[in-house]
Amino acid sequence: NAGVTQTPKFQVLKTGQSMTLQCAQDMNHNSMYWYRQDPGMGLRLIYYSASEGTTDKGEVPNGYNVSRLNKREFSLRLESAAPSQTSVYFCASSEGWGVYTEAFFGQGTRLTVV
C-alpha cells in the first residue's frame, strides 16, 4: 500500500525552466492538496482539489498551475521557475472534509531553482 507517491524526490531547475510535479494516491481519496514548506513559514497551501473535477487556489497560488487528472492524480506545474520557488513541496490527500479530512502526505519533492 503506497499511500501518496510524489515524483521526483529531488530536482534542480534553472530560472525560467518549466516542470511538473506528479502526485498519485491509491486510497480512493476525494481531496488532494499541494503545499510548499519553507523555513519558519510552515506548510502553505498552493492549490487544492476538494473532489475530482474541481480545483481551487490556496494561499500562495501565483506562479503555479494544477491539474486533477483523475481521482488518483493531482499534478503541480511551474511554468517559468523562479528562485523564490525553491522549496520542499508536499502533496497530500484526504477522504473528504470534517472528520474525513485526516491528511496523508507524500514524502516531498525538494526543488532548487538556480
Added chain:
Amino acid sequence: QQPVQSPQAVILREGEDAVINCSSSKALYSVHWYRQKHGEAPVFLMILLKGGEQKGHEKISASFNEKKQQSSLYLTASQLSYSGTYFCGTEMKGGTSYGKLTFGQGTILTVHP
C-alpha cells in the same frame, strides 16, 4: 488565512509537559494536529471537530474552544520520540472552505534526556 501557533519553540527534559496553542481569526469547522520529524513528511496526530467529536491515534490530548477559535495540544510526560515540529491545521466553516486545510507556521519541540 494561516492559523497562528505559539510558542514557536519549546525545549523539554524527558518527563516534562508541554502545551502548544493554535488560534484562528476565522470560524473553524475542524482543527488538526500533525507532527513532522526532520526530513520526513508530516504525520497525523489528532482531529477535533466543532461539536466536540475527536479522533486521534496517540496518547496525546487536545482541546478545541469553539467560541475563541482556539485549540491546544497537550503533551504530558514527554518522551524523546515526541521531538519534532508540530503543526496545527484548520478547516474553516462555510461555502468553499470545507475541505480546505491550512496550516500554522509550526512549533519546534525538542526533548532532551
